[in-house]
Amino acid sequence: MAPPSTATVPTEQDRVALAEIELCGELIIAASAADGERLSADRIDEVLRVDAKPVDAEPVVTQRAVAESVDTKPVDTERAERC
Template identity: 80%
Template sequence: MVTLSAPTVSDHVALAEIELCGELMIAASAAIGERLSADRIDEVLDVKVSTDRTTVPRQGEHRG
């Protein structure tokens, strides 16, 4: 018999992560081309990108 416990904070976090992964999969399946651009990923995840130089660069991004 399975005992169900009360939802925890980690349950809510896990559900939010699953929802975001689903959004990315939907966007990827609708994308033209092989990969989603970093800008498109930010748009799907509703990420506000700062142009401040103190931010960490995205993967593959090179600063000059």
């Protein structure tokens, strides 16, 4: 008999972390392909798909803001074990 599945449903924090890992990977690839010693700020923005915004633009949402907005209710472990 196979062991019970240990897979869980990804949380919003998981999705944010995976997106950040993907972006870091893209930066590493861009840096390794660059001719110079460093990537320019414009090239970093291009890799990260960041649009130039005017100074009075809305603030960028940070990982901390996302993490703080995620529902962190305690998990009903008894119910989870029955699933």
